[in-house]
Amino acid sequence: MESIAQIAYLISAVLFVSGIKKLSSPATARSGNARASLAMLVAIVTVLLDTRILDWTTVVAAVIAGAVVGGVLARTIQMTAMPQLVAVFNGFGGAASAAVAAAEFVRVGGSGTVLGLGDGVTIVLSTLIGAVTFSGSLIAFGKLQGIVTGSPVTFPLQKTLNALLFVGIIVVGASIADAGIGGTVAPLFGATALDIGNPFFVALVVAALVLGVLLVIPIGGADMPVVVSLLNSYSGLAAAATGFVLGNWILIIAGALVGASGLILTQLMCKAMNRSLGNVAFGAFGTEGQTARVKTGERPVRDVDAEQAAMVLAYASSVAVVPGYGLAVAQAQHELKKVCDLLEDRGVTVRFGVHPVAGRMPGHMNVLLAEADVSYDKLLDLDDINAEFDSTDVVLIVGANDVVNPAARDPDSVIAGMPILDVDKARTVIVMKRSLSPGFAGIDNDLFYMENTLMFFGDAKDQMSELVKEVREA
């Protein structure tokens, strides 16, 4: 039976990898996701057949409870709230890994055998990463949901505290490993019992939970795509660490895949903001000190109403739409789609240029546009759309700011070097925005004052509805 189970796990691993591979195209992505869920099913059935389950009632009840909660959340969640949901799921994944590690710690301790150094270290790691992922994800959820303040929370000696906490975790972790092998340190503290009340173990869990909170609170709301990606990676690493604890390869393989995925996305997000991970983690970007170097509203802008904007759009031959998170906040994506449909009916070529950090998680804007029924082949990424702006008649910017700010080309700017959408190369730029107020980076945007820029002020949803009417009549 043992080798049959191992073969089944191998099949599961192959299905996971090939399932993810199918995510490389929107045409095959859905079947890829189905394949990955089949991989999970194979693994679950295998473990149920391979393990002697003593209490089926509890196991089945727990699975049903989890499936109902997960299913309801998945069905009812708004697409704009996707980042929050992923943060919550991440947290549960991390907590589950930590719970398994803790259970294994208690089980081995209760069996009276020594833990072994390898087991001790992996249990500590799995508990640590899982608990950090859990509390960090809950804070990220709070920030995204608006329960916890979106601006960076900083206090004096914050980095020192983090460092001390980290050192403390290493000491406590080493002590647990020491207690596990019946070493000399643990008895001094009366911490030889390998159970849930072991003071070192309790200290480890508490310290890890606090660390998770401290790592996320100094990060600003605009940097959430990075945080969500990083926590995603952690949840995978926690699962892999649990695999080491149990000597189960499928946990290690699946965990490693998720760890790699989260890490790649984290790197991409950092690159898209031209900042290092360290700067995101400790930079407390968007704090008071960096706001508005230039006072807004002192330079003249050209503003237009819906009728004029509609004329410019309707008589263009190519239009590129640049959506930002403001579009989603205003829930104007469906109206935007109507405008685009009307333009296309008139023979205008319409495409969308999506910046990697538009939205609150990587690729968030694409999902929101897909929800509004925009065909995915019209969604162009940064490099592809930048090659097109030269030959584009009109760019319509909705709720985006920093990602189209030409100041990124100025070496002295706070956003210097950030990859931007080169919208200023188009013949005409229409910016739909509430006011001239700066974006997350807190700096003025020269684009608004350029000669070929038309400002179309107002609430995105109202103005977009107006635009639908006017384009129809144009």
Next chain:
Amino acid sequence: MGELLIGLYIFVLATLAGREVISKVPPTLHTPLMSGANAISGIAIIGALVVTGGATSLWVKALGTAGIVMATINVVGGFMVTDRMLQMFRKR
């Protein structure tokens, strides 16, 4: 070769394989990728089933059961919401 070392081999190779396939996922699909990966991290359910299944002490059973519930939320919710998103990606 010890079990720990075999595990390390598997971990490193799986990470490299993951990097290869994941770096080919286009930015358009990064959110579904993340929620799908998220569901996969619910693989901890396997560990939770192992420890709960053989549990004889109350604490092991309690921790394991909590693990099953949380991991199942992660797995079922993650795959379902990913599917919900991916079915919206259409070409016309």
